[in-house]
Amino acid sequence: MNIVMKTETIEDFYKIKFDRLPGDLNRETGHFNVFRLEDCHGPNALPVNYSRRDFYKISLIRGKNRYHYADKSVEISGSTLMFFNPNIPYTWESLSDDKTGFFCIFSKSFFTEKIRGGLGDLPMYTPGGNPAYKLDPLQDEHVSAIFLKMLDEISSDYTFKMDLIRNYVTELTHFALKSRPTETLYHHPDAKTRITAVFTELLERQFPIERPGQRLTMRSAKDYAEQLAVHVNHLNRAIKESTGKTTTHLIAERLTAEAKVLLKHTNWNISEIAYSLGFEDPAHFNNFFKKHTLLTPSSFRNSQAA
The missing domain is CATH 2.60.120.280 (Regulatory protein AraC)
Structure with a gap:
């Protein structure tokens, strides 16, 4: 969904x-x-x-x-x-x-x-x-x-x-x-779908990242639950039942997609991209990206340039 x-x-x-x-x-x-x-x-x-x-x-x-x-x-x-x-x-x-x-x-x-x-x-x-x-x-x-x-x-x-x-x-x-x-x-029958829509809108509102100084502020399910004034467990259940995926998985998917765009279409260095996506340490970004793509950020960028 x-x-x-x-x-x-x-x-x-x-x-x-x-x-x-x-x-x-x-x-x-x-x-x-x-x-x-x-x-x-x-x-x-x-x-x-x-x-x-x-x-x-x-x-x-x-x-x-x-x-x-x-x-x-x-x-x-x-x-x-x-x-x-x-x-x-x-x-x-x-x-x-x-x-x-x-x-x-x-x-x-x-x-x-x-x-x-x-x-x-x-x-x-x-x-x-x-x-x-x-x-x-x-x-x-x-x-x-x-x-x-x-x-x-x-x-x-x-x-x-x-x-x-x-x-x-x-x-x-x-x-x-x-x-x-x-x-x-x-509780409306569509309450779970509705909170999923609100979560997705909040997630999408943070993108695209357009300059190196722009930084993602919400990266965890807890961040979104606090913004929506609901318990994180309630948010997680609603999203899981509506989409079949966890809140963390959806956030990671969107982060990975944006990381690919920045690696492919900008000349920002890896540290700048890591910072923009909310990672405190470029090494954490490297580990995250490799976990979700099986490639390091540098390897992905080189493969796109080839």
């Missing part, structure tokens, strides 16, 4: 939803936009792919829905405030026909130096965090009013409207933090 997910960019989002790009997409202050859900998810809308995005998203959605987030799933009914970040792949499926609500999207740079500690430190955005906050009717009314203010402001000609919109987004965040996240989590 070989799962490679393409990251959906803001450009992809606009092309998929509207078949056009907004004129202010590359503004230096970062990108923000807000929408009514029913304007983007009509009866002929394309399904939402399970993938990582390179932007943040906050949604108020009503009706019965199921979200898949990393290796978890959450089923929601009624009004729910959802937070998604660029690090964790997700998708959602509607279980009813009464979808209404709002959502906004924004790039990381939209909040540069605006939130203490960074967005990634907030509980709803941390790995393993729960992004769902169920709302009662009064809370729905309050959150809807914030989204309506965003919609009014985004179309205004007020010079400082983006500063005001940042305040609205911050208000949504703190409103959620003061309430309790939804706890209706269940």
